[in-house]
Amino acid sequence: MNRAELGSALRALRQASGKEAKAVARGAAMSASKLSKIENGSVMPSVVDMEHILTAIGVSEGVKAEYMSVARAAATEATAWRLYQRLGYHRKQQQIQAIEARTTLLRLFQPALVPGLLQTPEYVQAVLGRKQLSEEQLARAVGARLARQRILYEPGRQLRFIVTEPVLRWRVLPPLMMAGQLDKLISVSRLPSVDLRIVPLSARQTDFPSHSFSIKDDRMVTVETVHAELAVxxxxxxxxxxxxFEGFERVAMSGEDMRSLVEGIRDDLLREQETG
Structure with missing residues (x-):
């Protein structure tokens, strides 16, 4: 099977399973029209699309491995953010949630923003509010991102976050709301499934935080750039x-030392609010 035959082969798989296209599309967190285009060969599925479709169909591991190898022929794929804007950012959040649901070990490095799984509603609103969405689209996207945070409380997960200190100081919100965001980081860091570490500005560095990235088990990395998301x-x-990730992990602060750093920055914000 080659890339040109992939769409028709997927359609044959779905039909053999007895599942309707709408049901598979819903399970794969995509629109029915997108699935139709993939099956007709007019759109090439990404690695993420392929995994979602095969999981929704319910194929065996052997069949999944065969189809995934074709999808991985292009090991790094980019999806422009404008496509997500057209489809709806809430669908993107649902796609991420579907991937996270199948992930036991999640490692996320973030040098610019508080990770989405750790954001307060106000922080989510501020981040997604930059994307020029309608009021309804924004509300759905915010709700979908917050729904992903249920994974923090699920047993059997290992969620490891590394954040650089400037993230704690970046004024995404007014001081009082930022203090609330830092309080959430302190609280979440005590959950048994969460390992939150901060790379302090005072630590000597041998590497550079080029961009954020998220590692799902050992199988896939997603990287956010200005124009697109890459799947590696x-x-x-x-x-x-x-x-x-492990290099930054070695120099990052954890446990009570990490919480003391966050509390100090939070207290500075609260004093600023009081005197402002």
Whole structure:
């Protein structure tokens, strides 16, 4: 099977399963029209699309491996943010949630913003509010992102976050709301499934925080750039991101030392609010 035959092969798989296209599309967190275009060969599915579709159909691991190998022929794929805007950012959040639901070990490095799984509603609103969405689209996107946070409380997960200190100081919100966001980080860091670490500005660095990235188990890395999201699945490339994550992990603060750093910045914000 080659890339040109992929769409028709997926359609044959779905039909053999007895499942309607609408049901598979819903399970794959995509529109029925997108699934139709994939099956007709007019749209090439990404690695993420392929995994979602095969899971929704319910194929065996052997069949999944065969189809995924074709999808991975292009190991790094980019999806422009404007496409997500057209489809609805809430669908993007649902896609991420579907991937996270199948992930046991999540490692996320973030040098610019509080990770989405750790954001307060006000912070989510501020971040997604920059995307020029309608009021309804924004409300649905915010709700979908907050719904993802249920994973924080699910047993059997390992959620490891590394954040650089400037993230705590970046004025995404007014001082009082930022203090509330930092309080949430302190609270969430005590959950048994969460390992939150902060790379302090005072630590000597041998690496540079080029951009944020998220590692799902050892199988996929997603990278956010200005214009698109990249999905990286080549094991050699995934290994590079794991190595980078572990390098920052070694110099990051954790436990009570980390919480003391966050509390100090939070207290500065509260004093600023009082005197402002």
């Amino acid at each position: 699945t080549d094991p050699r490339d995934v290994a590079l991101y794991i190595e980078k």
